Amino acid sequence: MIEKDPSTYDPKRGEGKFDHVELGAQLDVAMARKGKAIYDLKCSSCHKLTDERLVGPGWKGVSQKHEAAWIMNFITNPDPMIDKDPELQAQLEICLVRMPNQSLSDEDARHIVEFMRENDGVK
């Protein structure tokens, strides 16, 4: 469903097909490994794994800062979210490049979140 009215935008969940994502207490190592492979192919050009900004912000801490659903919605549905999300609008003013849609599947997005959790110290 496409929400046209910005007042209905939920900044915690973002906008897209994901509502609530079940995360394990422990890291799913296989999923994180797949997430790393996607990161190397499609994300590493612009995002470091530290907190240093390259083109976009570094990934350190991102999995603690945002709900998994928000991250997965953003990376699979970037353009509508950049238009509405207050934090993404602020980021755009700093980075000036809209994060591209990298055609991630739902699974890809979930694997990326697991890799972000690993990067943030989840064992």
Place this chain on the structure above:
Amino acid sequence: MNTRYLNLNLAVIGLLLLGLCFGCKPKNAGNAVSGDAAQQVYVAPGSYDEYYNFVSGGFSGQLSVYGLPSGRLLRVIPVFSLDPEKGWGFSEETKPMLNTSHGMVPWDDLHHVQLSKTNGEYDGKWVFVNGNNTPRLARVDLKTFRTAEILELPNSGGNHSSPFITENTEYVVAGTRFSVPLDDQDGDVPINTYKKNFKGTITFVRVDKTKGNMDIAFQIETPGINFDLSRAGKGVSHGWFFFSCYNTEQANTLLEVNASKNDKDFIMAVNWKKAEEYLKQGKGKKVKANYVHNTYNEETHTATSETKHEVTVLSSAELKDLCYFIPCPKSPHGTDVDPSGEYIVGSGKLAALIPVFSFSKIMKAIEGKKFEGDYAGIPVIKYEEALYGEVQKPGLGPLHTEFDDKGNAITSMFVSSELVRWNVKDLKVIDRVPTYYSTGHLMVLGGDTKKPDGKYVIAYNKITKDRYLPTGPELAQSAQMFDITGDKMKLVLDFPTIGEPHYAQAIKADLVKDNSVKTFKLEENKNPFAAKGEGETKVVREGNKVHVYMTAIRSHLTPDNIEGIRMGDEVYFHVTNLEQDWDVPHGFAIKGANNGELLIMPGETQTLKWTPDRVGIFPFYCTDFCSALHQEMSGYLRVSPKGSNVALTFSTGTNLANE
């Protein structure tokens, strides 16, 4: 009333008055357009056209794509000619596509367009086109709108009567325009031994049903004459092919006069089902030949060129029931088959009438051996025995005929500059409309299929003169679209075209647009030089060859600082576009490159070869405006003298200022 609306209303009334005034004046080229024409062809901003129109680019060697009814140019697909804009023929990956037995040929003359068919209707898979000069066929894939394959034709002196196809795309044909000594014969003969030494060939090229790949099935050797155009039979005449022939005089000089002497030339009817039988019976002769077959692979993003050495030839003189000649007045050009397949229309360029032949009569004539004799061993059917009837006084210089959805034909008249509509059954002229000027080919939507759409006819004109603002001695070619839904053909649109358009075809956009590829998947990129992610970028030296594995993403190139290149090196930039979003190509150019740029689609890898010609610093950059920081998408390459000991290094973001 709001004043703004009042002004608008006044403007509308003014326009109406203007329209009325024009209506009083005698008709001329400027105002022979009815009032609702604009509405008919107007496609609102953001809306799609209803049809794709594939229009030959003539001597540009390319294929253009227009939207109809708007006449908006959507794309120019490079086929036979170099296109530095798209890197076509300049990137290492595309260079093999233009390879021929003559080496790399950077240009051709693209004449005719054929959409692939299933059951005699367009299926939206491929477009076939011919190269007239260095005889070739090409196939454009409608998933990518790119040239997927080019096949050279041996034993041919110029491929004109091509690339016409059978009703299920079983075959694409190619008939030589110029007869020549065959490739395996000694061609070092006096030109005036034409009658003895020169031969014609008709090539039947098989098309793979699912992949579209072309492969020469057989050639038919014919006497030395000129083959002009051709059409496949359909419906009742499926299994036969019709070729127009001129220069049955077999002249080898001043053809303008010497090939126009005979009252009648021929349409050659070819029974290709019979040819298949002969082939199975081993009646074909294996003949040495030398031709190339080039294919583009969308997984490796790379073309390969393969040389072939043999074709199978069937002899038209020795094998009975294979070919028949039908006399046709005065140098026939178009030979066109109506939607039912029963009627074959011959357009004699110099004839004052249009003969219409009947397929069932031709079959009876063959059965009853109603021949007037033979020509070089091929039976010639008596004219009256093949003729259904003649269209009297159609106009001057009939060239081509297409068909509408109401049982009518429309023929283009080159000399009298008009389109003439006539009924196929009673052969009476119904309507004629002037064109501006000298129409060559024409096209009805679906006009060569079993079910024409019959909405519009487009005239592709050879002479433009005063149709557009003057642009010096050379003008864009003019196309004119007429609404043919009513009794009178109505001019609704002029639009300029590239090169010199010959034939064109149009297909419902719905059959094509949803299959259009948006990006290539990075995961499926099998180019051996792909860098799948920045982690795979590197610079590798192999002797004097340096391979740069580079990535591009909004908005930086990696690596963007390269040192250790030396004079005498050949540098290969293998650039992978890491984007996976629609409509985000990146370009790549480097100063002094004596070839084109690269234009790399999302997920694709393309390679530019570059040879430094001097010591110094060379900037390179992305040429396709990709983001707000596009101007920053650049880098430097350092060239040192031969034998220099500057180390080979490459980086992005780390080689910071030294000061």
